[in-house]
Amino acid sequence: MRHALAELGTDPALVDPLRVLASIAADRSMPPTARVAACKALLAARDQDPAEASAVVGDAISVRAQELLAARRKAN
Amino acid sequence: MEEDDAIPIVEVYRGVGIEDQQPPERIGLVKREIDRVHRMSGTDELFAYASDPLNPPEPRMLAGARAEALCELAAEERRPRTISLERLRAATAGLGTQRWRDPYSHCSLLDQPGSGAAGAVARERPLDDLE
Numbered sequence: 112m113r114h115a116l117a118e119l120g121t122d123p124a125l126v127d128p129l130r131v132l133a134s135i136a137a138d139r140s141m142p143p144t145a146r147v148a149a150c151k152a153l154l155a156a157r158d159q160d161p162a163e164a165s166a167v168v169g170d171a172i173s174v175r176a177q178e179l180l181a182a183r184r185k186a187n
Numbered sequence: 188m189e190e191d192d193a194i195p196i197v198e199v200y201r202g203v204g205i206e207d208q209q210p211p212e213r214i215g216l217v218k219r220e221i222d223r224v225h226r227m228s229g230t231d232e233l234f235a236y237a238s239d240p241l242n243p244p245e246p247r248m249l250a251g252a253r254a255e256a257l258c259e260l261a262a263e264e265r266r267p268r269t270i271s272l273e274r275l276r277a278a279t280a281g282l283g284t285q286r287w288r289d290p291y292s293h294c295s296l297l298d299q300p301g302s303g304a305a306g307a308v309a310r311e312r313p314l315d316d317l318e
Contacts, residue, residue: 173225175256177202180248184204187193187284 129156192284201225203249206283210311213243213293220246230257234270238278240298240307251279290314 135141135149196204200218209217224246227233233254237247254275258268281287281295289296294307 172228172253172256172260173202175259176249176252179252179255180203183248183252183283184193187191 129153132156192286194283194285194288203245204283205245208310208314209293213311217243217245221249224250224253227253228257230254230261230269233257234275234278237275240292240294243293243308244282244295247279248282251275251282288314 132149132153136146136153138146141149195207197207197209197214198205201221203221205214205217220243224233224236227236227250233250236242237250237254239247242250254270255272258270258272258275261268279295281297284295287295287297289298289307290310290313292307292309298307
């Protein structure tokens, strides 16, 4: 994804996923299924524990590291 | 072998489970170390942190996972790895498991030969479930 964004000339650090989701949810020209999916994702983000959500670093390395940690825990 | 060998966690801090049987002061230190590891971005630095039994197990596992994620990214971008994944996994083996949890020190029994790894931080009191 980082590659894809770089190829489009977009700095990945400048992309705010919540803003993108909000724009999809508000865009009446988008398919209804996409708008509903965006709303669901926004609701899930809103319902997340704020202390945890704000503290978790959202970059790709951190996300992948969390997945690896979860897999390790599951394997035990 | 027990069905679930994972060490019970008392809370999750920045996506990392904090292990049970630790006093509040120790948990505070573990959290500060997790913050520190989140600020690290060098594979070598993360590898060194993960390999050192003086560091708490929770941030060591995080450092290992971050180093592994960086290795994956390097492979994706066809860049050479600067560390050995095998050595990294060996360095953090046993962490997070009850079976290999050192009852006297904050580390894994696999960190050093035998129990009570030299160089690791001693527990404030031995684990409750010692047989």
